């Protein structure tokens with residue numbers, strides 16, 4: 100099964116930590132919608148078979164007017180039967196969770212909301228330059244429940260600097276009172292090119308100490324487990340059976356088609372990514388010139404991806420799929436390193452699925468790098 104991703108590159112304002120592709124000017128909005136629709140038509144023969152999910156992300160797709168989304172859905176309906184999809188998600192910010200908007204989303208067939216909450220403390224929200232406040236979160240989630248959205252994923256950011264004097268535990272517990280079936284918890288990362296990146300360069304912001312980061316990660320993991328959530332990927336938790344189809348497709352390296360500026364696609368070992376520039380994307384789509392770049396993954400790039408993505412999930416990666424594709428010299432070296440990690444109980448092999456336990460996930464990047472195949 101595979102998925103469709105649509106990138107809507109507009110936001111009301113720039114969050115201080117965000118390095119996604121978006122513009123805070125809506126001047127090109129109508130042209131952008133037309134271009135995304137044209138891309139859907141231009142790539143009609145690239146839609147994978149057996150699609151199970153559609154994900155409208157961004158940016159802030161909930162900034163779009165109902166008619167904009169309707170136009171995109173009508174264009175998509177010509178390529179794929181949307182009513183057959185298991186999951187149709189839209190990213191929405193708390194300030195946009197109005198009943199009339201949510202009712203409209205229902206009529207489009209949207210059955211899952213991914214809500215960017217990040218914090219339940221107004222001081223922290225302001226520090227991040229989020230648009231919303233705590234009251235909008237509470238009213239918004241209640242609105243969504245009233246309209247009948249049962250399937251909600253809430254985004255939360257932890258690992259913020261200790262100088263904020265934040266009580267992330269109380270905030271998370273307050274959020275969990277809404278009983279979401281899915282939670283994405285991300286550690287704050289400070290990327291260059293963002294406002295926080297600029298502050299870091301000037302020594303005006305301090306990242307969290309490693310041992311405190313680890314403590315926060317483990318507290319969240321254990322708390323979520325005690326509340327019957329499965330920690331199924333390093334940053335994601337779900338009630339059993341409620342894991343996201345969209346995310347899982349990506350982690351399992353299934354094909355997906357990404358439409359809109361900056362969107363990535365993947366199929367049969369080929370990865371492509373659209374230009375991350377609104378003006379250029381629109382211009383190139385209008386003149387039917389090339390609006391993307393692509394690369395073909397080598398055999399070992401593909402194996403390394405399986406290792407890296409697998410070690411971040413509770414399912415892990417399939418050992419046969421990796422080993423059977425290795426040449427003898429790489430196979431021996433890989434098995435030696437793998438056995439060392441198994442002996443140290445950092446990695447486990449259960450029925451041929453090689454995985455790490457959540458307590459060890461913070462090491463997954465290092466372990467992946469150690470296991471990587473460096474040449475054919």
Ligand code: SF4
Pocket residue numbers: 109110111112113114117118119121157158159192215
């Ligand atoms: S975090 Fe979301 S809302 Fe904030 S700037 Fe990034 S894409 Fe926009």
